[in-house]
Amino acid sequence: MKRERAEESEVRGECSNTGKGKKMCEEEEREDKLLAGVGYKVCSSDMADVAQKLQQLEMVMGEDGIPRLPTDTVHYDPTDLYGWVQNILTEINNNNDNAPNHNATTNALVPSPIIADSDNHLGAIPLPYVEAYPQAENQIENQNHYKRFKSSSSFSSSSPLSSAVSSISSENALPVVLVEETGVHLVHALMACAEAVQLGNASLAGALVKHAGALAASQGGSMGKVASFFAQALARKIYGFYPHETLDSPYSDTLHMHFYESSPYLKFAHFTANHAILEAVAAAETVHVIDFGLKQGLQWPALMQALAVRPGGPPAFRLTGIGPPRLDDADSDALSEVGSKLAELARTIKVRFEFRGLVCNSLADLDPSVLEIRPGESVAVNAVFELHRLLARPGAIEKVLAIIKRIKPEIVTVVEQEANHNGPVFLDRFTEALYYYSSLFDSLEGSSAAASEEALAMSEMYLGRQICNVVACEEEERVERHETLGQWRVRLGSAGLEPVRLGSNAFRQAKMLLGLFGEGDGYRVEENNGCLMLGWHTRPLVATSAWRLAPAEFTRWVRVRNMP
Amino acid sequence: MWHEQRGEEEKRRGRFFINDNVDILREILKRLDGPSLGVAACVCRLWCSLTRSDDSLWEHLCFRHVSSPPPASVRAVVVALGGYKRLYMVCVRPVLSRLGHSERVRKRVWTRHEVQLSLSLFCIDSYERLASGRLAGADASASSLMFLCNTVNV
Numbered sequence: 001m002k003r004e005r006a007e008e009s010e011v012r013g014e015c016s017n018t019g020k021g022k023k024m025c026e027e028e029e030r031e032d033k034l035l036a037g038v039g040y041k042v043c044s045s046d047m048a049d050v051a052q053k054l055q056q057l058e059m060v061m062g063e064d065g066i067p068r069l070p071t072d073t074v075h076y077d078p079t080d081l082y083g084w085v086q087n088i089l090t091e092i093n094n095n096n097d098n099a100p101n102h103n104a105t106t107n108a109l110v111p112s113p114i115i116a117d118s119d120n121h122l123g124a125i126p127l128p129y130v131e132a133y134p135q136a137e138n139q140i141e142n143q144n145h146y147k148r149f150k151s152s153s154s155f156s157s158s159s160p161l162s163s164a165v166s167s168i169s170s171e172n173a174l175p176v177v178l179v180e181e182t183g184v185h186l187v188h189a190l191m192a193c194a195e196a197v198q199l200g201n202a203s204l205a206g207a208l209v210k211h212a213g214a215l216a217a218s219q220g221g222s223m224g225k226v227a228s229f230f231a232q233a234l235a236r237k238i239y240g241f242y243p244h245e246t247l248d249s250p251y252s253d254t255l256h257m258h259f260y261e262s263s264p265y266l267k268f269a270h271f272t273a274n275h276a277i278l279e280a281v282a283a284a285e286t287v288h289v290i291d292f293g294l295k296q297g298l299q300w301p302a303l304m305q306a307l308a309v310r311p312g313g314p315p316a317f318r319l320t321g322i323g324p325p326r327l328d329d330a331d332s333d334a335l336s337e338v339g340s341k342l343a344e345l346a347r348t349i350k351v352r353f354e355f356r357g358l359v360c361n362s363l364a365d366l367d368p369s370v371l372e373i374r375p376g377e378s379v380a381v382n383a384v385f386e387l388h389r390l391l392a393r394p395g396a397i398e399k400v401l402a403i404i405k406r407i408k409p410e411i412v413t414v415v416e417q418e419a420n421h422n423g424p425v426f427l428d429r430f431t432e433a434l435y436y437y438s439s440l441f442d443s444l445e446g447s448s449a450a451a452s453e454e455a456l457a458m459s460e461m462y463l464g465r466q467i468c469n470v471v472a473c474e475e476e477e478r479v480e481r482h483e484t485l486g487q488w489r490v491r492l493g494s495a496g497l498e499p500v501r502l503g504s505n506a507f508r509q510a511k512m513l514l515g516l517f518g519e520g521d522g523y524r525v526e527e528n529n530g531c532l533m534l535g536w537h538t539r540p541l542v543a544t545s546a547w548r549l550a551p552a553e554f555t556r557w558v559r560v561r562n563m564p
Numbered sequence: 565m566w567h568e569q570r571g572e573e574e575k576r577r578g579r580f581f582i583n584d585n586v587d588i589l590r591e592i593l594k595r596l597d598g599p600s601l602g603v604a605a606c607v608c609r610l611w612c613s614l615t616r617s618d619d620s621l622w623e624h625l626c627f628r629h630v631s632s633p634p635p636a637s638v639r640a641v642v643v644a645l646g647g648y649k650r651l652y653m654v655c656v657r658p659v660l661s662r663l664g665h666s667e668r669v670r671k672r673v674w675t676r677h678e679v680q681l682s683l684s685l686f687c688i689d690s691y692e693r694l695a696s697g698r699l700a701g702a703d704a705s706a707s708s709l710m711f712l713c714n715t716v717n718v
Binding site: 271274298301304305306308309311313342345348350505512513515 | 635641644658680685691
């Protein structure tokens with residue numbers, strides 16, 4: 001429609017230039033004589049329109065007065081003021097990649113076209129928020145961030161929340177915003193609140209979080225649920241009520257179990273990691289797996305079964321499971337229970353099995369000698385959603401990577417969330433997390449093979465805890481410091497590990513596993529430079545990668561070992 | 565009179581009754597597909613006991629369409645984990661029906677990946693049964709293979 005209007009005005013512009021057009025214009029409406037005297041040709045009836053558009057253009061131009069136009073601008077005839085202003089505005093609105101912030105502020109600043117009678121409209125958000133919208137210092141970060149938003153959002157149209165979030169950053173409409181979609185408004189409210197929190201404006205944040213919470217409660221579906229988790233987390237942050245959920249409990253186990261049941265993410269992680277381990281220890285007589293987060297031990301039955309049917313007979317299988325200390329039980333009880341269950345299974349399928357449970361608060365506290373690596377065994381290190389926790393303490397990840405290198409494993413399997421929730425700026429983290437968890441919640445609800453209502457609710461609680469940690473906690477308490485595959489690649493690469501390609505067999509098996517969850521669903525398995533990623537529609541959510549010691553490290557070790 | 569004639573003819577020929585020849589019956593049952601085997605179990609007591617007790621029937625069913633026969637060690641593992649009948653009911657049938665279109669299920673050739681996947685899922689199921697069996701009065705309905713039991717809009 002915009003284009004039609006632009007064409008219309010262009011035609012009109014042409015009309016006003018040619019003699020014929022001039023006659024037409026004079027016949028129907030008179031040109032404004034005063035402007036004509038200065039050289040601009042505007043029909044009198046268009047005057048009000050032009051004035052409004054000039055006002056909008058002024059707002060869009062920004063403080064420095066330079067419109068953010070792309071370099072290949074078409075220069076329109078400025079004498080036809082109506083058409084010229086129209087075209088420039090259209091261009092600026094189409095050019096969202098370069099000026100998302102300003103679009104957003106422009107949208108917020110226009111009060112009148114918004115539905116005035118409803119309580120829930122942007123006008124209700126007091127101006128200080130809008131003016132305090134991040135300017136120069138966060139400009140670049142935000143732009144890059146919104147660029148990512150836009151590029152991924154242009155494809156994903158499945159989930160209401162992610163499309164709502166994306167519509168903020170890529171609004172192609174004219175600056176007049178009709179906030180009809182409550183989803184968009186809900187996201188606006190959450191972001192406004194997060195921003196107020198970032199600026200330290202406690203009273204404003206408090207008001208906004210109540211507003212957001214009310215909206216979330218009235219909104220149904222996955223959008224409402226994820227929004228209410230975020231609103232809750234924001235409330236905790238504002239009022240300083242930090243949850244102390246650092247220690248595990250049987251409740252966490254139940255939540256984890258239900259998450260395992262109702263979605264493919266953990267299964268995908270386990271299957272792909274097992275595949276990498278199997279390939280790496282194919283010829284070994286003794287396999288020793290060190291699991292950095294044992295939980296219920298659900299990964300290991302499948303590995304043991306695969307080892308049992310290996311041609312040539314099963315190797316001896318040693319498992320060292322590491323877990324956190326517990327609130328109620330005696331520390332080692334939970335781990336040894338899992339160990340004995342696995343031992344019974346191993347006995348049934350006739351695999352020689354040995355289990356050891358290690359309790360420690362943080363992986364960085366581990367002493368390699370405690371692991372009791374025996375000569376001649378092939379060691380595999382497995383870290384499923386565990387490494388990111390180490391980023392909370394400075395120096396911890398380096399320590400653990402050094403421990404890993406000392407053990408000299410055949411393979412290190414790492415599964416992590418594919419998101420950057422560890423940036424320095426709170427608002428960026430918040431926005432990333434909002435987008436990430438909304439995709440995750442959409443996938444839980446949207447999957448046709450969804451488990452029972454109970455399992456779904458528990459899985460959502462499980463994720464809700466993570467959300468709370470990302471948003472409300474700080475310093476050492478914030479353990480959910482997710483980083484993207486690219487970031488982990490850099491980190492592990494600089495620590496002396498080299499990537500091992502996961503291979504097409506793993507890819508095929510993962511695809512098959514996802515096929516079991518419903519063919520028409522939105523889950524996608526992608527291969528990314530030797531690593532596998534599981535995502536919902538186009539958004540990758542979980543990434544599996546495999547690593548081993550880089551050859552340089554090996555020779556260094558040999559040299560050190562042989563030193564007198 | 566016609567009946568008498570017929571009876572005499574049959575006596576002369578020697579009457580063949582399938583239930584007297586259990587080994588032939590077994591061979592025939594081995595070649596049936598899943599639903600037919602289920603139907604066969606309802607025919608009479610002999611057939612029912614055969615299909616229930618003889619796990620090798622189900623073994624043939626599970627791996628009939630595999631392009632290359634599975635290694636010998638698989639049998640020991642499957643038997644230990646609960647048997648081929650359970651493997652078929654819990655894993656193979658849902659996997660086949662979801663990964664292949666239902667009309668082509670019978671003719672579909674399995675790859676070893678599908679075999680591996682089914683075995684892995686079967687093992688996880690056995691592990692969970694073990695785990696829940698040990699805790700007296702635990703909620704036995706929690707199972708990570710529930711997603712296979714639920715109907716899916718394929």
